[in-house]
Amino acid sequence: MLRARLTLVAVLTAVAAILVTLIASYRSVSPLVAEQVDRGLSDRADTVLALLDTGAPVPVRPDMTEQLLLPDGTVRVLTPGRNALPVTEIDRDIARSGTGSADTNIVVDGVEHGVVTKPRPGGGAVMVSQNYAEVVRVDNEFLWRTIWITAAAVCAAAVIGWLAIGRILRPIRRLATATRHVATTQDLSTLLPQSARGEVGELTDSFNTMLAALRLSRAQQQRLVEDASHELRTPLTSVRGSAELLQRAHGRLDPGDETRVITTLVQEAKALDALVGELVDLATNQHTTEEPATVDLPELAGARAERFRRRTGREITLTAAESAPVTARPQALARCIDNLLDNALKYSPPESPIHLHIVGPRLAVQDRGPGIAPTDQTAIFDRFYRADHTRSTPGSGLGLAIVHDIITAHHGTVFATNRPEGGAEVGFQLPQQNRRAQ
Template sequence: MTNSLKLKFWLALVLLVVAATSSILWATTIYMGQKYFAQQQESLFRAGEKLSEYVVAERDLGKIYHQMEIMGSYLNANISLVDPQGRILICSGREGIPRSSCQMWAADMIPQELVKNLLAGKKVAVRVESKLLKQDVLFTGVPVVFQGRVLFAILLQAPVREISGNFFELIKINILSTIIGVILATILAFWLSISITKPLIQIKTAAQKIANKDFSHRISYQGKDELGDIAQTINQMAAQLEKYIDAYQKREQNRREFLANVSHELRTPLTIIQGYTEALLDGMADDAKISEEYLKNILIEAERLKTMANELLDLASIEEGREKLKLENIDLAEFAEECINTFKNQFSEKGINLELEIRVREGKVIGDRNKLFRVIENLLSNALKYTPSGGKVKLAVLEREKDFQIITSDTGPGIPEKDLGKIFERFYKVDKARSSKGFGLGLAITKSIVEAHGGKIYAQNNPEGGANFMVILPKLPPSGDNGLPNGQ
């Protein structure tokens, strides 16, 4: 198919060039032929007129004959001088025609009616067939007029073959040039066919790759023409499809992991509940105190299941946008102090120093106060959980040109490098020891809340030890626009 396309395109270009060149050559040949014969005829007329002037000025036939010989040799033509009675007085000789045969030669070539027109004072030009020379002859005649009387007539005859000889040489040169031009055009057409079909072939290959679900293939052609636009569009389409497919596959992977994680998280509390319930039903807890203990354990596990269900519902509603944010202007400095006051007792009980750093001028953001409080709560609870007694946790609020940073840092063990990129995923737990009391949903919920506010969240390890969590929230719009919906 590729070769067929190249061949068809190449043949089409070659045929177009040959047809155009042949038409131009044919039209040029006809035009140049007519122009050339007209020029030759005009040359014979001018020569005849000059010779006519010479005859009037010079009455010596010998000198006239000599001049006719010179001019005839120059023009490659036969020249005759005819008197008013139509008799040839002098004729210049031609190769193969002796002067003694002038009368026979003239009778063979010169139509008598044209001689009469000449003697009547008219110039004549005609193409006649010579039986003697067995070829066509261009015949021209000029009258010799003196004081209004026709004294003689100058007759000039040039064989068409010899006139055409130079013209045909020119035609040969034109034909040779045309052949060379066609050859060069053929080579150029072949190059053009390759250059034009190459992007088409690349486009076809890319389409086949996309049809075969290979979205990584890209077209290398980057021309500034329509084909380049098509190639760029297909590349963009492939990139978008690749992006969508990757996102779809990631969602499917997350869905499978989610189901697996939910099943895993449900299995432990359900197993515990089942075990205690069966024990109670089998009468294994005869003592009231033991029965009460079993029931308390069942209640604890039921509460855990309820907590997990609520967290899953919260996460889903935030991610899907079903839970509307109750937006208001929030002063970050005051908000951070409220959070510190809420959690300082918990940190004091564990012997952890909780610090607050505020470096803002007018730190206001638009947000849902309760949701942002949950963000700080999750981050501080996470720091409290993994920071040992005697350690330090700091909450910092920093202002930048276009946004604010809320940073929690601790002096705990930090986060393994391999887990840094995954800790915000649902149900992700670094290890059993660090996550024995949770479901791995807290940071996922935190990330969803931050993104719902148009912000971002990052995690990194401190070089000195411990972990940093950085929340970035955009500033309020300028010019007093609080960015809130009407009525807020």
């Protein structure tokens, strides 16, 4: 569960931050406390020395013991009711010489004490000890309070993190619910819930854009199926009628009539094969798997023109005003040029030339045909569109639609217009900048 994992990460981060802070604080404060305790012992020893010189009694502190160490090693306890402190050889040397000082730790009755020894002017030394039990108690209390505060802080971080992360993830949960609904019902009309701002909002907008593209794709597929079924019906009906005629006649037809029926069958079968091939090409968009590359447009157009010259024997010329390599899928672009040449050859007189004119990333195929009516200059790129005066011409009405889809995928534009001297000019223009096709 994402919420639990994020909360765990937040809690662990908080724990790590608290522990680092506490350890760093403890390590910085502990030497200060120890220094303060040592200073307290030293100040107490100086106070006892001053009081001894004046003959005033030494005030009793419950956590401290004071004694006077004479030069001969004799010990006189200055704190009533206390046992004498252990004396080391170092302490005796200080008492005899009257110089130096010593700081030691001793254990009395299982309790650690700090002891400071300072020389007394005129002979001897003063020894002062402090019971560390209170210091240890305060230290332990600090540790336990730290543990409880840390635990409370961790619990608070967990609760706040759980609630805050839940609020942050709420738009994602709504988005996940909506996408599951779309996946289950296949209802692409569903609009995903909008988020005000941030990455989740951008993700939602991306999903809505994707759904819009899917809706458009589904609508185009449905229209393609409907148009294809309509276009396939005519050649299929012709093929079926001719086949049924041959079946019923069963050799009784006049040879000339039989030849005409068979010729019709072959022509309709070829038209049907070409139509099915273009439908498959249009529906699968097989050129999208091709990797874009840098293409020399005049070179590619020249190669396609030469291929058509050899195949048809028609005059096809090429002029290139500028050289501007483009980034495109080579085979897809070659298919576009082929379709434009095929369209020009189909709708122009057999003896008339075809001219390819290239200016930078713009390619135009010019013919000497009847031209294109203004109302048809945009519609000719629609699928299965056939102008009224071209309905008797062989073709499926898909060639220019394929050109439109391929060029649009390359972020380019298509155009169709009439030439002042007669004939049509149909072509495409790719982007000026080398932009990676998608």
